[in-house]
Amino acid sequence: MSVEIDITGLPPEHILFRPTPLAELCAALHALAEPDHHPGLKTWVASTLAALPGELAGRLHEARLMWGSTFSDVFVPFAGVPARRGLPGATLAEDLDVLDQLDDERFVASALEFTCAAPHDRRAPSPLTDAAERARVLELAAARGPGQQDFTRRLLTDPPALRAWVRRLLEDCDEAFFADVWQRVHGELAADARHKTELLHRKGLPAAIAEVSPALSLTGDGRRLVVDKMAVGATSALDPATGPGITFVPSRLGWPHLLVLHAEGWRPVVTYPVAAADLPQATSVQEVQERLEAIVHPARIRLARFLARAPHTTGELATATGLTAPEVSRHLAVLRKAGLVTTRRRARYAEHQLVVRPVARLGSDFLESILR
Incomplete structure (x- = not known):
């Protein structure tokens, strides 16, 4: 699964790396609404929530549909205003002025998109003008509570x-x-954007996106940017209606989310977490799936119990588990392919051992993949 962005022939001057305060505010609001997504921000979330005036906390709860379960496109409004050419504001006030430039239909559709309106990849009638769509949206909203x-x-x-x-x-x-x-955070984000821009112009887009996230890659022909997410979507950075280009937005509060704006009529935007020494590298969705499928089999769970404690030969594992040697070999091959077992030769024997770190990371990798 992935989101693909057509960048065929897109010149470097139309590929921008820019921080934006409004997107970072959205990341902050999401962390306050869903602190379990952001364990590294636990202290900041607790102190910020404790200091919020009650009236402001109430209004934040009322509007959380725009940043609670996911992120509304209204927080990168420059992508919906062609005259901006992919440039966010330098200040929050400027970003909010750009937000004011979105027309009502675009604002409403984006504000309701993920909780009340159509799927991201399908254009629906406007609830401002279509009575049936308006009724549907209000019915969905009612199911989610009076607020x-x-x-x-x-x-x-x-x-x-x-x-x-x-x-x-x-x-x-x-x-x-x-x-x-x-x-x-602004200085760090600005420095990251400058570094990626310099890489882009000195070494090309592959080098720049390699430092954005391991979850980003280019197809072999260089025509499409592929974002490894547990979602399917496609858009183009060459739409003449929005102007050619793509914008990459660094975020300090956004990890583990890697966001891709790929809605029709909007310029593509990738919001990525700035790398930090204490953050794990992203594991591909396919790799997480392969590892989960490999370890979930009852026989392989039994094998893992022995392999985690000490190296074992195939024969030893067969004796310990009651499986035949060919059965053990087949199960080991699955675990080895998923990167969960290593094999090395000692004299006449081959010994197998569990690779503890990726097994220990499985739960976290799974969670990070579905939140990405």
């Missing part, structure tokens, strides 16, 4: 008023906690 139902109704009834309410909410977040966050 979301009220927010959705306000959004559909008076988009300008709700948009002004959202802007004021984000400005209040900036005053309450985000200005300090941005002051701490």
Whole structure:
């Protein structure tokens, strides 16, 4: 599974690396709403939530559909305004001004996209003008609780008023906690963007994306950027309606999420976590799947019990488990292919041993893959 972006012939000047305060504010709000996704931010989340005024916390809960389960495209509004040419704002105020430039239909569709509206890869009628779609959206919102139902109704009834309410909410977040966050992370994000830009111009796109994330790659012909995610989608960085180009946005608070904006009518955007020494490297979705499938078999679980304690030969494993030697060999081949077992020769014998680290990481790798 992956999201692919057509970049055929895209010149380097249309490939941008830029930090954006609005996207980082979204990452902060998501971490506050879903702290289990971000164990490394546990202390910051706890102290920030404790210091939030009750009234602001209530408004954040009301609007969390835009950043709770996932991230609304409204937090990278420059991608929906062709005149921006893929450039985010330098300040939160500038980003919010760009957000104001999105038309009501685009804002509403993006705000409701992941919880109330159509799938990301299918254009639906506008709930602002289509009665059936409006009824469907309100029904979905009602199923998620009165708060979301009220927010959705306000959004559909008076988009300008709700948009002004959202802007004021984000400005209040900036005053309450985000200005300090941005002051701490902006220099690191700007330096990362400069480094990736220099790599792009000195060594080319393959070198630049190799440092963005192991989950990014180019097809052999260099025509498409492939993002390894547990999702399927496609878009183009060559749409004349939005202007050619793609923007990469570094994030300090976003790990483990690797976000790809691939909606129709929007410029592609990849928001990636800035690498840190204490963060594990991304494991591919396919590799996680292969390892889970390899270890889940009852016989291979039994083999793993012995292989984790000490190296064993095939014959020893057959004796210990009651399996035949050919059966043990077949199971070992599956575990070896998944990178969970190593084999080395000692004199006349081949000894097998469990590779502990990838086995220990399986749960975390699985969680990071589905959250990516």
